[in-house]
Amino acid sequence: MKLLHLNTYEKAGGAAIAANRRHQALLKLGVDSTLAVVGKETDDPTVHSFYGKIGKVLRPFTQAPDYILPRLYRGKDETLFSPALWPTFLHRKIAALPADIIQMEWIADSFLPASSIGKLNKPVVWTLQDAWGLTGGCHILKGCEGYKAECGNCPQLSSRRSTDLSRIAWRAKKRAYAKCKPVIVTPSKRMCRLAKESSLLCDCTVKHIPNGIDEQQFFPVQKEIARTLLQLPADANIVLFGAMSANSDKNKGYDLLLSALQHVKNSGVKNIHCVIFGATHGEPLPFPTHYLGTLHDPVSINLAYNAADVFVCPSREENFPNTVLESLSTGTPVAAFGIGGIPDIVSHTKTGYLAPAYDTEELAKGISFIMQDTVRLAEMGKVARTVIEEQYTIEIVAKRYLELYESILENRV
Template identity: 40%
Template sequence: MKVLIVNTLDIVGGAARAAYRLHQALLMQGVDSQMLVQSKISDDFRVLAPETTLKKYLSKLRPVLDSLPVRLYKHRSKTLFSTSYLPFSDMVERINTLNPDIVHLHWITSGMMRIEDVARINAPIVWSLHDDWAITGGCHIKWDCERFKAQCGLCPRLGSNRENDLSRKVFNRKKETYSKIRDLTVIGLSRWMVSCVNESSLFSNRNVLNIPNPIDVSTFSPFSKNDARKLFNLPSGKKLVLFGANSATSDINKGFSELSVALESVDAENTELIIFGSSEPQIAQGFKQKVHYLGHLYDDVSLRIIYNAADVMVVPSLQESFGQTAVESMACGTPVVAFGATGLLDIVDHLENGYLATPYDTSDLARGIEIMLNADNYAELCQNARDKILREFDSSIVADKFIELYEKLIINPVL
């Protein structure tokens, strides 16, 4: 079986890490897996990317060019909006030349290919949705907007007051393109994401399945807390709260503002905060607690160590299609506090392996942090967290689910 995983990047960003982990898990199960990306960071020879100097330069330029139509909307929000209009990508030609049995799409924006290109892929398509982009008129995070259920327009992410705006035009391009795709299976990484897909008019009458992202439970595993703290020069006698994500403090969806408010009600004398994914700002952000800024952590070894150094991981995201940092933390045996909404509902079990705060109540978020830090059954919470990941998200389990799906699609293609 020959599977081609397609993602804009290979190992940078949540979707890229998830796609690459699936690629590795498939290889471990004996599947002939390759990745095709627009920009390559790893040295994995099975990851294919532009090779000539000119194509490498264009791959860095394409995200900027693809964003130009969005920049015309002066009142747009800071959340990502992708049009995927940029022509002259050779990605589909490469996909069809490689002639895989299955093409598994993941995050394919930032100018990687036009929306219309997806319909030109010859092989059966599996598409894992890492955010809302595939079901909307261009926004990656819809929050409480429900216009995607019909046809978008009057887009709040664009700050638009017109029905026939860019979001409506992108939506209509997707509608026309998706109608031409013969063999497509849509993967929601969580039950919440599946429900969103089923509500979208773009994917009506499509096969939609819930299969999560995989995680290597040998890489992400418990490790001596004291040793972990020594490696990062963190105090041994304090309770440590961990928060982290890509652009942790600047991406408003990751909930840094909500965490900041919550921590005003959390003990400061015995508690300190660790932040990864952002560097220390020039102007102090006014936390009561001492803060340790670790910057960006690019490798799984460093992530494993910092998850084990912490007493609790806080994932206060406003919306998550899955919740990858929560899974990583729990695989290391560190309980998670999150808002009880969206994809995190599949991962955190309230008071069993973490705490699900009332969305988006910062007082309850603070309560959850305090409960986890001071729980009499803390060791049990840690073991429950690890056990949950072993049961449901281990790489071999998830890979087997995808292999079963791939085999069905190969045996019974849509003609």
């Protein structure tokens, strides 16, 4: 079987990480897998770059329409909106690559427009790492239910017109999906429900398969060793927070973390230190804070999780966050809001603590609950690791995808 993964980036972002993990796992299972991206970031021979030197120079010009069009709406909010209307003719390059199955991942940022999706000539499986595939351009829903109809009157664009950019992009996707008929895979149960409710995907087959984690890269290490190597205090209660653009992306909830930690401080808990990766500075937290910056290698990231007593995920909206998988794989419990796909992974009071959405006082209780009893903390860590080993290893997940691919090819004959 020849499998072609399509993702805008090779390494940058949670979707790229999830896609790369699955790609590598399928290679180990004997699948002839290729990951095709805008531009290679490594020397991995199984990764294909669509853009050469000239293409990289010209790419900003092809990105310009997708960047400019949403900003013609004066009240547009700060979240990413991708109309994907400008043709790139990438389907021609895709057709030249050998593939029995095309596995689409995160294809926004002017990578694969709707017109090219509709011209893919092989069976397509599409893993929705965010909501973009089921909307007219939004990646995060923010409570909007326009995806159930035909979008339009888009609140993220501050549009009061039914035939706005979101409706136009919705129609382009509808035409494309009708032609290529993708099989949809959703990492979280919530995204599975949204996909089935979506007017765009109502005629598509929808499957639920979670993202996986390489449990051999993210594994328990003695806390004392991790803290020594990262030069963190040995005797402190350490709260870890991290994400891509950790304190600049409002959706990641840095302000909610700040509020929760203030509640923790007001409760009288002492000797707490905060550790943050994915940022080099931010609004001061109420406890001593250590910034690790952007961590690129799994060894450093693994040490960061192991150095912590609790990982906090205060995001406003999440599909199936890699950070939560990574933390649980190292045996570090997670305190988070019970939103998106997080309840799929975190078991309340067993492997972490789930607070009602955006209730920072309850999130603070969860942080304290995890840290205040060392025996319970150790037990939660053991249970977390066991859950990962039994349900979420990348090998288990890759085998489920392989079964899906084989069934698609068998039914096609």
